[in-house]
Amino acid sequence: MKKLPVVVLGAGFGGLELTSILSDTMGNDLDLTLVDQNDTFFFGFSKLDVMFGHKEPGSVKIPYSSIVKTGVKFRKETIKTIDPVTRTVTTQSGAYEADVLVVALGANYDFNATHGLIEHGNEYYSFDGALKLRDVIPQFKKGHAIIGVCGAPFKCPPAPSEAALMLHDYLVKAGRRNACTISIVMPFGSPIPPSPDSSKALLQAFDERGIRFIPQHKVASLNMNKAVLDDGSEMPFDLFLGIPKHVAPDVVLQSGMAVDGWIPVDRKTLMTRFPDVYAIGDVTSVGTPKAGVFAEGAAKIAAASILARFQGRQNETGYSGAGSCYIEFGKGQVARVDVDFFSGPKPFGVHHDASEALTIDKEHFGSSRKARWFGLE
Numbered sequence: 001m002k003k004l005p006v007v008v009l010g011a012g013f014g015g016l017e018l019t020s021i022l023s024d025t026m027g028n029d030l031d032l033t034l035v036d037q038n039d040t041f042f043f044g045f046s047k048l049d050v051m052f053g054h055k056e057p058g059s060v061k062i063p064y065s066s067i068v069k070t071g072v073k074f075r076k077e078t079i080k081t082i083d084p085v086t087r088t089v090t091t092q093s094g095a096y097e098a099d100v101l102v103v104a105l106g107a108n109y110d111f112n113a114t115h116g117l118i119e120h121g122n123e124y125y126s127f128d129g130a131l132k133l134r135d136v137i138p139q140f141k142k143g144h145a146i147i148g149v150c151g152a153p154f155k156c157p158p159a160p161s162e163a164a165l166m167l168h169d170y171l172v173k174a175g176r177r178n179a180c181t182i183s184i185v186m187p188f189g190s191p192i193p194p195s196p197d198s199s200k201a202l203l204q205a206f207d208e209r210g211i212r213f214i215p216q217h218k219v220a221s222l223n224m225n226k227a228v229l230d231d232g233s234e235m236p237f238d239l240f241l242g243i244p245k246h247v248a249p250d251v252v253l254q255s256g257m258a259v260d261g262w263i264p265v266d267r268k269t270l271m272t273r274f275p276d277v278y279a280i281g282d283v284t285s286v287g288t289p290k291a292g293v294f295a296e297g298a299a300k301i302a303a304a305s306i307l308a309r310f311q312g313r314q315n316e317t318g319y320s321g322a323g324s325c326y327i328e329f330g331k332g333q334v335a336r337v338d339v340d341f342f343s344g345p346k347p348f349g350v351h352h353d354a355s356e357a358l359t360i361d362k363e364h365f366g367s368s369r370k371a372r373w374f375g376l377e
């Protein structure tokens with residue numbers, strides 16, 4: 001039997017999950033090439049650990065060279081062009097032609113979209129930004145810290161709240177909390193809109209810790225030491241931790257696959273409007289938040305669709321848009337919200353209170369992916 005030539009672009013949450021499923025289910029019938037520009041993977045949430053000095057940068061990176069899977073080759077290459085009609089991809093090293101192409105290239109950041117962000121502020125959404133903050137945060141001795149969202153959609157909607165609660169803990173431990181104030185500027189009406197209970201728990205935690213929550217606003221620009229909000233109001237700051245505007249990678253925008261900035265997909269199959277070209281995760285406009293758990297959920301459905309096509313049948317399982325997000329509450333405790341975006345008439349979330357047991361649950365979440373994707377303990 002002819003092997004199925006599959007090319008997966010991007011070895012993040014979505015690409016790794018899809019690759020693992022296809023290798024496990026198709027084995028030697030698979031001829032999959034997984035392409036990523038980096039040589040290591042790291043979980044998005046590890047950036048919070050790195051910026052507050054909880055973990056060493058080297059300890060959170062997992063080398064792609066660990067991937068040993070039947071029917072899978074990893075290539076560290078930068079993708080230069082994607083032709084979704086011919087399913088041809090070029091990189092700096094050559095070209096790939098696929099029967100099935102999967103685009104899992106995630107979201108990039110447009111730092112220049114927020115005037116002054118790089119000159120006067122900081123961001124913790126890139127690994128380099130988190131790394132830089134390891135030296136910046138210890139210098140913050142007094143004054144006002146703002147955690148500010150500069151554009152929506154953005155990855156992991158709980159992450160601004162998590163950064164505020166972790167900064168609070170850091171400052172308490174350093175004996176500086178009384179000299180500092182913390183605010184969060186967020187474009188939503190509540191911290192986690194689909195879960196009123198999670199939002200309530202977070203707002204209560206902010207209240208108890210004296211953290212100010214400013215809803216329904218974005219940071220439009222930074223003017224020296226003032227954050228200018230989208231209504232023109234100004235907030236002086238001494239430390240700015242920004243969530244930059246997100247964009248699809250240039251190679252995706254240039255491929256003609258995106259509509260209004262992101263790749264539209266069929267919710268049932270995760271196929272784009274180009275036959276046998278799938279897109280999963282943050283690069284899509286599927287309607288779930290940009291988070292690893294949703295990229296993973298989409299990967300499961302795309303893998304099932306690809307497998308069904310190979311076996312000459314239809315995949316009957318649609319994408320429910322369900323996933324569980326962990327929320328760092330500080331003080332060594334983690335909460336969880338189980339959200340379902342597509343099963344009901346509107347998205348709904350079930351909140352699980354912060355506890356040490358859920359901290360262990362989150363650790364297991366990371367270690368189980370490390371085992372599944374990389375075969376590492």
Ligand SMILES: Cc1cc2nc3c(=O)[nH]c(=O)nc-3n(C[C@H](O)[C@H](O)[C@H](O)COP(=O)(O)OP(=O)(O)OC[C@H]3O[C@@H](n4cnc5c(N)ncnc54)[C@H](O)[C@@H]3O)c2cc1C
Nearest residue numbers: 010012013014037044079105106156281282290291292293
């Ligand atoms: C601070 C922070 C905390 C977070 N916490 C959580 C959390 O607790 N839970 C959760 O579920 N999610 C969390 N996230 C979000 C999560 O990291 C992302 O949503 C997730 O990684 C998206 O998966 P993806 O597969 O779509 O893209 P990614 O994981 O971003 O993978 C995309 C891959 O494509 C590669 N790539 C891009 N362009 C090219 C190119 N031209 N050539 C070659 N390779 C390319 C990249 O190198 C990357 O490896 C967090 C994010 C941040 C920033």
